[in-house]
Amino acid sequence: xxxxxxxxxxxxxxxxxxxxxxxxxxxxxxxxxxxxxxxxxxxxxxxxxxxxxxxxxxxxxxxxxxxxxxxxxxxxxxxxxxxxxxxxxxxxxxxxxxxxxxxxxxxxxxxxxxxxxxxxxxxxxxxxxxxxxxxxxxxxxxxxxxxxxxxxxxxxxxxxxxxxxxxxxxxxxxxxxxxxxxxxxxxxxxxxxxxxxxxxxxxxxxxxxxxxxxxxxxxxxxxx
Numbered sequence: 390x391x392x393x394x395x396x397x398x399x400x401x402x403x404x405x406x407x408x409x410x411x412x413x414x415x416x417x418x419x420x421x422x423x424x425x426x427x428x429x430x431x432x433x434x435x436x437x438x439x440x441x442x443x444x445x446x447x448x449x450x451x452x453x454x455x456x457x458x459x460x461x462x463x464x465x466x467x468x469x470x471x472x473x474x475x476x477x478x479x480x481x482x483x484x485x486x487x488x489x490x491x492x493x494x495x496x497x498x499x500x501x502x503x504x505x506x507x508x509x510x511x512x513x514x515x516x517x518x519x520x521x522x523x524x525x526x527x528x529x530x531x532x533x534x535x536x537x538x539x540x541x542x543x544x545x546x547x548x549x550x551x552x553x554x555x556x557x558x559x560x561x562x563x564x565x566x567x568x569x570x571x572x573x574x575x576x577x578x579x580x581x582x583x584x585x586x587x588x589x590x591x592x593x594x595x596x597x598x599x600x601x602x603x604x605x606x607x608x609x610x611x612x613x
Contacts, residue, residue, distance in 0.1 A: 390490070390545060391415060392505025393430040394517050394535055395422075395475045398528040399500055402477055404428040405556045407532040409539075409549050409577065416553020416568045424557040427453060427476040433489045433506045434469040447476050454482040471495075473502050491546065498522050503535075509543030516542035529556060529565060529588060533581050540577060552576035554584065560598070564591055 393408035406420040406428045415432075421440030422428040427447040431439040439460050446456035453476040461467040461484050468486035471493070475481045481502035483495045491507035496514040503517040520538025524531040532554055540549070550572055556565040567583045569576040593605050 390507045390547065391419065391432040391471075392503070392508060392513060392517070392539060392545065393419070393432060393473060394501055394503040394521060394532070394539075395428040395430050395473050395481075396501040396521055396528070396532070396535075397428070397475050397477070397479045398531070399479055401528070401558070403528045403556060403558045404475065404477070405528050405532055405554070406430055407536050407552075407554045408432070409536060409544070409552045411545065411547055411550055413551065414570065415551050416555070416566075420553055420555055422555055422557045422563065423448065424559060424561055425477050427456070427474055428557070430473040430504075431470065432473075432504075433471040433486075433493070434466070436464065436466070436470055439464060439470065439472050443472065443474050447474070452476055452478070452482075453480045457482040457484050471504050471506060473504050475500065475502060501535075503539070505539075505545070507546050509546050513539050513542050513544060527588060529554065529584050533577065533584060536577050540575075548574075550576060552580045554580050558595070560595060562598075564595060 391410040423444045429440045429443045443460040446459045453474040468488040472484040479500040493506040494514045495504035496518040498518040501521045503514040517539035521535035524534035552569045554567040558564045567580045569579040
Protein backbone atom coordinates (compact mmCIF):
# COMPACT_ATOMS: atom_id res chain seq x y z
CA UNK A 390 0.00 0.00 0.00
CA UNK A 391 3.06 2.27 -0.27
CA UNK A 392 5.55 3.34 -2.92
CA UNK A 393 8.45 5.71 -2.60
CA UNK A 394 11.77 6.91 -3.89
CA UNK A 395 14.92 8.23 -2.27
CA UNK A 396 17.37 10.20 -4.36
CA UNK A 397 20.28 12.62 -4.59
CA UNK A 398 21.08 15.47 -6.94
CA UNK A 399 24.73 14.99 -7.81
CA UNK A 400 25.42 18.65 -8.61
CA UNK A 401 24.37 19.89 -5.17
CA UNK A 402 24.32 16.66 -3.12
CA UNK A 403 20.84 17.61 -1.96
CA UNK A 404 18.96 14.51 -0.77
CA UNK A 405 15.27 13.72 -0.80
CA UNK A 406 12.44 11.29 -0.11
CA UNK A 407 8.98 11.13 -1.68
CA UNK A 408 6.36 8.64 -0.51
CA UNK A 409 2.73 7.82 -1.35
CA UNK A 410 0.27 5.52 0.35
CA UNK A 411 -3.22 4.62 1.46
CA UNK A 412 -1.84 4.44 5.01
CA UNK A 413 -2.35 7.47 7.31
CA UNK A 414 0.64 9.58 8.44
CA UNK A 415 2.93 7.65 6.11
CA UNK A 416 5.56 10.40 5.82
CA UNK A 417 5.84 10.69 9.60
CA UNK A 418 6.61 6.98 9.97
CA UNK A 419 8.47 6.15 6.80
CA UNK A 420 10.57 9.05 5.43
CA UNK A 421 13.97 10.08 6.84
CA UNK A 422 16.88 12.19 5.61
CA UNK A 423 19.99 13.81 7.03
CA UNK A 424 22.08 16.46 5.30
CA UNK A 425 25.45 15.23 3.95
CA UNK A 426 24.56 11.68 5.08
CA UNK A 427 21.68 10.13 3.16
CA UNK A 428 17.96 9.56 2.69
CA UNK A 429 15.93 6.51 3.71
CA UNK A 430 12.41 5.14 3.32
CA UNK A 431 11.20 2.36 5.64
CA UNK A 432 7.88 0.79 4.62
CA UNK A 433 5.59 -2.28 4.55
CA UNK A 434 4.40 -3.00 8.11
CA UNK A 435 6.76 -0.17 8.90
CA UNK A 436 9.49 -0.34 11.49
CA UNK A 437 10.25 3.40 11.91
CA UNK A 438 13.47 2.63 13.80
CA UNK A 439 15.09 1.35 10.62
CA UNK A 440 15.27 4.85 9.13
CA UNK A 441 17.40 6.45 11.86
CA UNK A 442 19.45 3.26 12.23
CA UNK A 443 20.35 3.28 8.55
CA UNK A 444 21.21 6.99 8.64
CA UNK A 445 23.39 6.45 11.71
CA UNK A 446 25.31 3.71 9.92
CA UNK A 447 25.89 6.00 6.93
CA UNK A 448 26.96 8.83 9.24
CA UNK A 449 29.61 6.45 10.62
CA UNK A 450 31.03 5.98 7.13
CA UNK A 451 29.14 3.00 5.70
CA UNK A 452 27.87 3.14 2.13
CA UNK A 453 24.13 2.80 1.48
CA UNK A 454 24.42 -0.95 0.69
CA UNK A 455 26.52 -1.52 3.80
CA UNK A 456 24.18 0.55 5.97
CA UNK A 457 21.05 -1.26 4.79
CA UNK A 458 22.72 -4.63 5.41
CA UNK A 459 23.79 -3.54 8.89
CA UNK A 460 20.35 -2.16 9.75
CA UNK A 461 18.48 -5.34 8.82
CA UNK A 462 21.12 -7.68 10.26
CA UNK A 463 20.01 -7.14 13.85
CA UNK A 464 16.38 -6.08 13.26
CA UNK A 465 13.32 -8.17 14.01
CA UNK A 466 10.82 -9.30 11.38
CA UNK A 467 12.92 -8.06 8.45
CA UNK A 468 11.08 -10.45 6.14
CA UNK A 469 8.14 -8.02 6.32
CA UNK A 470 10.10 -4.83 5.64
CA UNK A 471 11.14 -2.73 2.68
CA UNK A 472 14.09 -0.42 3.30
CA UNK A 473 15.45 1.99 0.65
CA UNK A 474 18.54 4.17 0.99
CA UNK A 475 20.78 6.55 -0.91
CA UNK A 476 23.97 7.98 0.58
CA UNK A 477 25.69 11.33 0.05
CA UNK A 478 27.79 9.85 -2.77
CA UNK A 479 24.71 8.62 -4.64
CA UNK A 480 25.15 4.92 -3.86
CA UNK A 481 21.79 3.16 -3.49
CA UNK A 482 20.40 0.02 -1.89
CA UNK A 483 17.09 -1.66 -1.14
CA UNK A 484 16.00 -4.56 1.05
CA UNK A 485 12.66 -6.21 0.28
CA UNK A 486 11.78 -9.08 2.58
CA UNK A 487 10.16 -12.31 1.49
CA UNK A 488 6.85 -11.43 3.18
CA UNK A 489 6.39 -7.98 1.64
CA UNK A 490 2.74 -7.52 0.69
CA UNK A 491 1.22 -8.19 -2.69
CA UNK A 492 2.82 -7.25 -5.97
CA UNK A 493 6.01 -5.59 -4.80
CA UNK A 494 8.90 -4.42 -6.93
CA UNK A 495 11.97 -2.23 -6.85
CA UNK A 496 14.30 -0.40 -9.22
CA UNK A 497 17.61 1.44 -8.97
CA UNK A 498 19.16 4.09 -11.19
CA UNK A 499 21.77 6.80 -11.05
CA UNK A 500 21.42 8.53 -7.65
CA UNK A 501 17.91 7.08 -7.15
CA UNK A 502 16.13 3.98 -5.86
CA UNK A 503 12.41 3.24 -5.79
CA UNK A 504 10.31 0.47 -4.31
CA UNK A 505 6.76 -0.33 -3.35
CA UNK A 506 4.26 -2.93 -2.25
CA UNK A 507 0.69 -3.80 -3.23
CA UNK A 508 1.42 -2.19 -6.57
CA UNK A 509 -0.73 -2.31 -9.69
CA UNK A 510 1.94 -3.92 -11.86
CA UNK A 511 5.62 -4.82 -12.16
CA UNK A 512 6.58 -1.59 -13.94
CA UNK A 513 5.72 1.02 -11.31
CA UNK A 514 9.13 1.31 -9.63
CA UNK A 515 10.93 1.34 -12.98
CA UNK A 516 8.64 4.14 -14.17
CA UNK A 517 9.43 6.18 -11.05
CA UNK A 518 13.19 5.81 -11.56
CA UNK A 519 12.90 6.65 -15.26
CA UNK A 520 10.76 9.67 -14.44
CA UNK A 521 13.35 10.93 -12.00
CA UNK A 522 16.29 10.36 -14.34
CA UNK A 523 14.68 12.17 -17.27
CA UNK A 524 13.20 15.11 -15.34
CA UNK A 525 14.97 18.46 -15.25
CA UNK A 526 15.16 21.30 -12.76
CA UNK A 527 15.19 21.48 -8.99
CA UNK A 528 15.33 18.22 -7.06
CA UNK A 529 11.82 18.86 -5.76
CA UNK A 530 10.54 19.18 -9.34
CA UNK A 531 12.23 15.92 -10.27
CA UNK A 532 10.64 14.17 -7.26
CA UNK A 533 7.18 15.28 -8.29
CA UNK A 534 7.78 14.29 -11.92
CA UNK A 535 8.96 10.86 -10.80
CA UNK A 536 5.95 10.19 -8.61
CA UNK A 537 3.56 11.40 -11.30
CA UNK A 538 5.25 8.88 -13.60
CA UNK A 539 4.68 6.15 -11.03
CA UNK A 540 1.01 7.02 -10.73
CA UNK A 541 0.65 7.12 -14.51
CA UNK A 542 2.21 3.65 -14.68
CA UNK A 543 -0.44 2.28 -12.33
CA UNK A 544 0.63 3.21 -8.81
CA UNK A 545 -0.91 1.16 -6.03
CA UNK A 546 -3.52 -1.52 -6.61
CA UNK A 547 -5.93 0.58 -4.53
CA UNK A 548 -6.46 4.31 -4.04
CA UNK A 549 -3.64 6.63 -2.99
CA UNK A 550 -4.76 9.19 -0.40
CA UNK A 551 -1.55 10.44 1.24
CA UNK A 552 1.74 11.88 0.09
CA UNK A 553 4.91 13.29 1.58
CA UNK A 554 8.08 14.96 0.31
CA UNK A 555 11.17 16.05 2.18
CA UNK A 556 14.49 17.60 1.20
CA UNK A 557 17.78 18.20 2.98
CA UNK A 558 20.62 20.36 1.74
CA UNK A 559 23.74 21.87 3.35
CA UNK A 560 22.15 22.82 6.69
CA UNK A 561 21.27 20.47 9.52
CA UNK A 562 17.49 20.79 9.26
CA UNK A 563 14.95 19.75 6.64
CA UNK A 564 14.76 22.54 4.08
CA UNK A 565 11.40 21.26 2.82
CA UNK A 566 8.77 18.96 4.26
CA UNK A 567 5.47 18.78 2.40
CA UNK A 568 2.67 16.46 3.53
CA UNK A 569 -0.85 15.80 2.36
CA UNK A 570 -2.48 13.71 5.07
CA UNK A 571 -5.66 12.93 3.14
CA UNK A 572 -7.05 13.65 -0.30
CA UNK A 573 -9.76 11.69 -2.05
CA UNK A 574 -7.82 11.80 -5.31
CA UNK A 575 -4.26 12.66 -6.43
CA UNK A 576 -2.54 13.90 -3.27
CA UNK A 577 0.52 14.48 -5.47
CA UNK A 578 -1.19 17.57 -6.86
CA UNK A 579 -1.70 19.00 -3.36
CA UNK A 580 2.01 18.49 -2.73
CA UNK A 581 2.91 19.94 -6.13
CA UNK A 582 0.88 23.10 -5.50
CA UNK A 583 2.54 23.64 -2.12
CA UNK A 584 5.97 23.00 -3.65
CA UNK A 585 5.41 25.50 -6.45
CA UNK A 586 4.60 28.17 -3.86
CA UNK A 587 7.52 27.33 -1.59
CA UNK A 588 10.26 26.62 -4.13
CA UNK A 589 11.15 30.26 -4.94
CA UNK A 590 11.27 31.02 -1.20
CA UNK A 591 13.29 27.99 -0.03
CA UNK A 592 16.71 29.63 -0.13
CA UNK A 593 15.34 32.78 1.51
CA UNK A 594 14.05 30.77 4.47
CA UNK A 595 17.49 29.25 4.90
CA UNK A 596 18.88 32.81 4.94
CA UNK A 597 16.20 33.72 7.50
CA UNK A 598 17.71 31.18 9.84
CA UNK A 599 21.37 31.93 9.19
CA UNK A 600 21.21 35.73 9.03
CA UNK A 601 17.85 37.31 9.95
CA UNK A 602 18.99 40.84 9.15
CA UNK A 603 19.68 39.80 5.55
CA UNK A 604 16.36 38.04 5.03
CA UNK A 605 13.85 39.49 2.56
CA UNK A 606 10.36 40.48 3.64
CA UNK A 607 7.34 38.92 1.95
CA UNK A 608 4.90 41.61 3.04
CA UNK A 609 3.23 39.46 5.68
CA UNK A 610 0.31 41.33 7.33
CA UNK A 611 1.50 42.95 10.54
CA UNK A 612 5.16 43.05 9.43
CA UNK A 613 6.52 46.58 9.88
